[in-house]
Amino acid sequence: MKLPSPPAGSVADGPEDRLRRFVTIWSRAVFPVTATSMTRQELEQHLLPPARELYEALHARPFDTAPAHRVGQALVAAHCTDPDALARSLGVVDAYLVLYCAEDPEHRGTAAALSTEELRARCSRLQHAMAAGFAQALRERTLAEQESIAHSALSARSAAELALHATESRFRAVFDGAAIGIGIADLDGNVLEVNETLTRMFGGLEQTVLSRNIADWAHPEDGPHVWRLYDELVRGEREHYRVEKPYYRSDGTVLWTNLTVSLLRDAAGAPQYQLALLEDTTERRLLNLRLRYEATHDALTGLPNRTLFFERLEKALAPGEGSRFGLCYLDLDGFKVINDSLGHSTGDRLLVEVADRLQSCVTAPGEMVARLGGDEFVALTTGPGTERKVAELADRMLAALATPISIDGRELAVRGSVGVVEGPAGERTAAEVLRSADITMYRAKSAGGNRFEYADAEADARAITRHGLTTALPAALERGEFFIEYQPLVHLDDGSVHGAEALVRWCHPQHGVLGPDRFIPLAENTGLIVPLGRWVLQEAVRQARFWQDGAPGGRKATGPLRINVNLSPTQLHHPGLVAETVDVLERSGLEPGALCLEVTESALIGADDDLLKPLRQLAEMGVDIALDDFGTGYSNLANLRRLPVSVLKLDRSFTQGMQQHPANPVDLKIVEGIVHLAHSLELAVTVEGVETGAQAQQLRELGCDTAQGWYYARPGAPDRIHSLVLADAV
Numbered sequence: 001m002k003l004p005s006p007p008a009g010s011v012a013d014g015p016e017d018r019l020r021r022f023v024t025i026w027s028r029a030v031f032p033v034t035a036t037s038m039t040r041q042e043l044e045q046h047l048l049p050p051a052r053e054l055y056e057a058l059h060a061r062p063f064d065t066a067p068a069h070r071v072g073q074a075l076v077a078a079h080c081t082d083p084d085a086l087a088r089s090l091g092v093v094d095a096y097l098v099l100y101c102a103e104d105p106e107h108r109g110t111a112a113a114l115s116t117e118e119l120r121a122r123c124s125r126l127q128h129a130m131a132a133g134f135a136q137a138l139r140e141r142t143l144a145e146q147e148s149i150a151h152s153a154l155s156a157r158s159a160a161e162l163a164l165h166a167t168e169s170r171f172r173a174v175f176d177g178a179a180i181g182i183g184i185a186d187l188d189g190n191v192l193e194v195n196e197t198l199t200r201m202f203g204g205l206e207q208t209v210l211s212r213n214i215a216d217w218a219h220p221e222d223g224p225h226v227w228r229l230y231d232e233l234v235r236g237e238r239e240h241y242r243v244e245k246p247y248y249r250s251d252g253t254v255l256w257t258n259l260t261v262s263l264l265r266d267a268a269g270a271p272q273y274q275l276a277l278l279e280d281t282t283e284r285r286l287l288n289l290r291l292r293y294e295a296t297h298d299a300l301t302g303l304p305n306r307t308l309f310f311e312r313l314e315k316a317l318a319p320g321e322g323s324r325f326g327l328c329y330l331d332l333d334g335f336k337v338i339n340d341s342l343g344h345s346t347g348d349r350l351l352v353e354v355a356d357r358l359q360s361c362v363t364a365p366g367e368m369v370a371r372l373g374g375d376e377f378v379a380l381t382t383g384p385g386t387e388r389k390v391a392e393l394a395d396r397m398l399a400a401l402a403t404p405i406s407i408d409g410r411e412l413a414v415r416g417s418v419g420v421v422e423g424p425a426g427e428r429t430a431a432e433v434l435r436s437a438d439i440t441m442y443r444a445k446s447a448g449g450n451r452f453e454y455a456d457a458e459a460d461a462r463a464i465t466r467h468g469l470t471t472a473l474p475a476a477l478e479r480g481e482f483f484i485e486y487q488p489l490v491h492l493d494d495g496s497v498h499g500a501e502a503l504v505r506w507c508h509p510q511h512g513v514l515g516p517d518r519f520i521p522l523a524e525n526t527g528l529i530v531p532l533g534r535w536v537l538q539e540a541v542r543q544a545r546f547w548q549d550g551a552p553g554g555r556k557a558t559g560p561l562r563i564n565v566n567l568s569p570t571q572l573h574h575p576g577l578v579a580e581t582v583d584v585l586e587r588s589g590l591e592p593g594a595l596c597l598e599v600t601e602s603a604l605i606g607a608d609d610d611l612l613k614p615l616r617q618l619a620e621m622g623v624d625i626a627l628d629d630f631g632t633g634y635s636n637l638a639n640l641r642r643l644p645v646s647v648l649k650l651d652r653s654f655t656q657g658m659q660q661h662p663a664n665p666v667d668l669k670i671v672e673g674i675v676h677l678a679h680s681l682e683l684a685v686t687v688e689g690v691e692t693g694a695q696a697q698q699l700r701e702l703g704c705d706t707a708q709g710w711y712y713a714r715p716g717a718p719d720r721i722h723s724l725v726l727a728d729a730v
């Protein structure tokens with residue numbers, strides 16, 4: 001079924017608007033297959049309350065599928081009884097419920113807000129309940145019709161025995177013309193009479209049906225309650241009962257029915273006959289099985305999907321004495337490159353072949369493989385010996401991908417990274433296990449891929465913490481949780497303060513003060529480094545202007561203090577770098593020469609003219625550009641001539657050998673050579689990580705211009721910029 005496209009402007013102002021858009025899509029999907037006198041707009045208004053129940057159920061705490069069950073019943077009440085109406089409704093719920101109703105105003109922006117993965121899992125369970133409610137309502141509606149017909153049949157039968165031929169004729173018309181199967185038997189189970197519909201249901205031979213006893217129609221799938229209810233009825237202890245019962249036809253096929261059996265009494269009230277009404281539900285049952293299959297299996301590969309896998313995983317994790325489980329979470333390495341270069345059609349064919357290979361890996365009892373989505377697959381093993389079996393399973397999965405896959409004459413090499421989780425059942429939820437496996441898989445991928453790694457609780461905790469910090473970054477910037485510390489830059493010749501480097505810190509409400517190594521890489525990955533870097537530049541320039549206007553205690557500064565601000569690689573690629581820097585300088589009134597932007601050597605390795613252009617523009621304005629961490633990259637020294645830098649900042653690794661006495665002669669020669677090269681190119685040299693007086697003296701003798709480090713001062717508040725410690729830190 002092709003679902004309608006989302007309406008234009010699908011980003012609504014609020015949850016109610018989103019809900020109404022969802023209802024519009026739903027009504028458009030089911031209206032063509034609905035036997036109703038309502039207009040589509042009237043049907044849309046009719047579907048609004050059920051849609052609101054689905055929305056509330058999606059976010060309910062605790063989660064309950066009963067509202068979805070009622071929604072399925074409401075579809076039948078609205079005359080949406082065509083099986084295609086159910087299929088289309090389930091399709092709309094699957095595709096659009098989370099999309100339009102994911103926002104929960106009550107928990108918006110809080111830790112209690114449900115993740116997309118949890119919402120998806122809830123959505124799947126709501127679909128199941130909705131289908132069950134639909135089937136139940138449809139069955140009850142049919143059974144009510146059966147009751148009515150049965151009552152008419154009974155009345156006609158009684159009237160025929162007690163009254164005129166006309167009444168017998170009316171009964172015969174009902175009996176023979178009924179759309180459901182009707183049969184009459186004595187209390188010993190001998191079939192006395194059946195109508196044509198029942199005969200057709202059992203294969204078309206009336207004599208075959210009449211020659212059998214009810215006891216002959218036992219089926220292996222009959223529950224014990226079926227025959228218990230039958231015995232109670234023929235003894236006169238109950239008037240009727242309803243069950244779902246299968247029968248074998250004469251050709252061996254199975255007939256599924258909704259069976260209603262009523263007791264007929266004589267004029268004295270004694271049990272005399274039993275009347276059976278049978279509705280053929282075989283096609284409906286097959287439809288339900290097909291809907292269940294489609295809801296629990298991946299359409300592309302035919303593997304179990306996330307929904308069915310979670311059901312199996314939750315069963316495997318149920319507490320049990322000595323029970324254990326093993327899980328392998330596999331993600332293909334480099335699949336995005338194949339998709340982007342060869343197209344999604346090739347990518348889909350590749351996924352089908354990968355699924356077939358992985359399916360061949362799960363051969364033991366208690367093993368299964370599923371596709372979670374995209375290029376992510378997961379395999380589960382249970383039973384004894386999972387410590388050994390899960391490792392063997394991971395090895396088989398990787399080995400299955402070792403042989404290249406041939407598609408349209410191309411040999412595509414496929415590799416995978418696998419995260420393995422193994423342990424006792426009953427200690428973790430399915431979501432926690434899958435999250436741990438996902439984290440472990442990415443650890444295997446970062447280690448080079450084509451391998452598997454075992455889950456580690458400490459690594460999981462670190463990854464969860466990183467994720468928490470990542471999600472908290474935007475709000476932290478808005479709430480003003482960041483602050484700047486300043487580390488003095490000292491002239492080596494006279495020991496005066498030349499300037500300071502601005503170092504951003506995060507005062508996290510739970511984790512305390514975090515250094516830039518904890519959050520700058522996260523800001524880089526999320527793109528938040530651009531607004532964060534802009535804020536750091538504004539604050540640092542404002543502080544430098546304050547220093548120029550007046551030193552601490554009202555003393556005028558003896559000379560302009562330069563402020564050093566770090567630029568990340570992402571900021572270098574930002575098109576507004578030059579304009580924003582100019583705007584900040586103009587607003588503060590700080591001269592460009594008082595600003596130095598530090599760029600790491602690794603960020604400029606292989607830089608082309610387009611990347612260097614904004615740096616050249618800033619340098620032409622008078623802004624100093626410093627090449628930070630010099631000596632840690634692999635750049636050609638000859639490239640220094642084309643870089644618009646005026647300062648080299650030596651990495652601390654070059655000066656660690658100077659902390660001991662005597663100093664390492666190799667380090668001395670290297671630093672001496674770099675200083676000579678820099679000065680010959682008219683570049684100043686700043687040294688980081690100076691921690692002892694001996695280091696400072698050596699660097700002064702080697703001709704270095706400025707230095708910073710704990711020997712002079714640790715990063716601190718701006719009012720301590722002139723408070724030098726001058727004490728060995730090691």
